[in-house]
Amino acid sequence: MSPKNSTAVAEAAQTISANCLAARVRLLHRTITGIFDEALRPLGLTDAQLTILVVVANRGPVSPGAVSRRLNMEKSTISRNIARMDKNGWLTVADGESGREQRLTVNAKGKALLVKTLPVWNEAQTKAKAVLGQSGADSLRSLGNAVWSQLGRE
Amino acid sequence: MSPKNSTAVAEAAQTISANCLAARVRLLHRTITGIFDEALRPLGLTDAQLTILVVVANRGPVSPGAVSRRLNMEKSTISRNIARMDKNGWLTVADGESGREQRLTVNAKGKALLVKTLPVWNEAQTKAKAVLGQSGADSLRSLGNAVWSQLGRE
DNA sequence: CTCACATAGTTGTATATACAACATAGAACA
DNA sequence: TGTTCTATGTTGTATATACAACTATGTGAG
Numbered sequence A, B: 001m002s003p004k005n006s007t008a009v010a011e012a013a014q015t016i017s018a019n020c021l022a023a024r025v026r027l028l029h030r031t032i033t034g035i036f037d038e039a040l041r042p043l044g045l046t047d048a049q050l051t052i053l054v055v056v057a058n059r060g061p062v063s064p065g066a067v068s069r070r071l072n073m074e075k076s077t078i079s080r081n082i083a084r085m086d087k088n089g090w091l092t093v094a095d096g097e098s099g100r101e102q103r104l105t106v107n108a109k110g111k112a113l114l115v116k117t118l119p120v121w122n123e124a125q126t127k128a129k130a131v132l133g134q135s136g137a138d139s140l141r142s143l144g145n146a147v148w149s150q151l152g153r154e
Numbered sequence C: 001c002t003c004a005c006a007t008a009g010t011t012g013t014a015t016a017t018a019c020a021a022c023a024t025a026g027a028a029c030a
Numbered sequence D: 001t002g003t004t005c006t007a008t009g010t011t012g013t014a015t016a017t018a019c020a021a022c023t024a025t026g027t028g029a030g
Helices: A003-020 A021-043 A047-059 A064-071 A075-087 A108-130 A134-150 B003-018 B021-043 B048-061 B064-071 B076-089 B108-132 B135-149
Strands: A091-095 A102-106 B091-095 B102-106
Touching: A003 A021, A003 B048, A003 B108, A021 A047, A021 A108, A021 B021, A021 B048, A021 B108, A021 B135, A047 A064, A047 A075, A047 A102, A047 A108, A047 B003, A047 B021, A064 A075, A064 A091, A064 A102, A075 A091, A075 A102, A102 A108, A108 A134, A108 B021, A108 B135, A134 B021, A134 B108, A134 B135, B003 B021, B021 B048, B021 B108, B048 B064, B048 B076, B048 B102, B048 B108, B048 B135, B076 B091, B102 B108, B108 B135
Parallel strands: none
Antiparallel strands: A091 A102, B091 B102
């Protein structure tokens, strides 16, 4: 490879390394979800499942498609997550009136889990704030809110 | 379930929904990596692989363990990513002198890919900035940098 | 009414990721 | 010199996630 191309390689690598938003959001994702998943593990649920549980609790009865749009998650991702949560006995999946939409509701076991989870979630949230700093946590929260608004959620 | 507990459920769901950092970082992750992966797909690499390629380009020869520490990724994640990238012919995996560390280097094919990737990456970065807004993108970048610093990277 | 089209969910396949368990190879120390 | 401790990688297993292809169901145009 010519010196010219060699320089191009180094420049590309440095530019991407110094700026890439994808690398940074993945780092944050690994760091933060690691904190939450570790905290939630004794309860048997993951932070992704908690997020879905909360949406269903706040809006149920609600269809998987609506949850998918609300969270900007692919419908197949929701489908499989719902299946796990159903298997764990936290949700009830009922046929909707239309015959193709389903109706999800959090059942008694799921509600009890949610209440039991709150203090654990709170602890994880505190740890995450410690890692991000208060202003970092604020930034992340408002960034998330902004993207949500922009997605034209339901 | 008593009214008291019913209230506790609603409060937990609302508190978590309104504040959870994990839900927000996962939303950002899905949104941003979606943009990059879509842009990179024609080139046959993912944004995770690009991140690793860049680290190896900037620091190679380097061991998988060092990459793992640098990116705060689990060693098994690195191991399997390296295997895919090796299979694609972008990296060379050589035995290190010590006999247990490996030495990774980006080879000619990987370098050519990196150069070809730069404009594509740039486009994705621009799209991501459009979604986040300039100030949001700045926040995310500095948040990532801050977490990196805090991790006591090599 | 029928056919084309859109919507809802599921399933196949692949990557990213982590944790746990393991094998191996240096290193420290008795 | 062994023996124990630690560091490096790999592999099994599981979840999160997405895209593509598929089924089934509603909807609307003719």
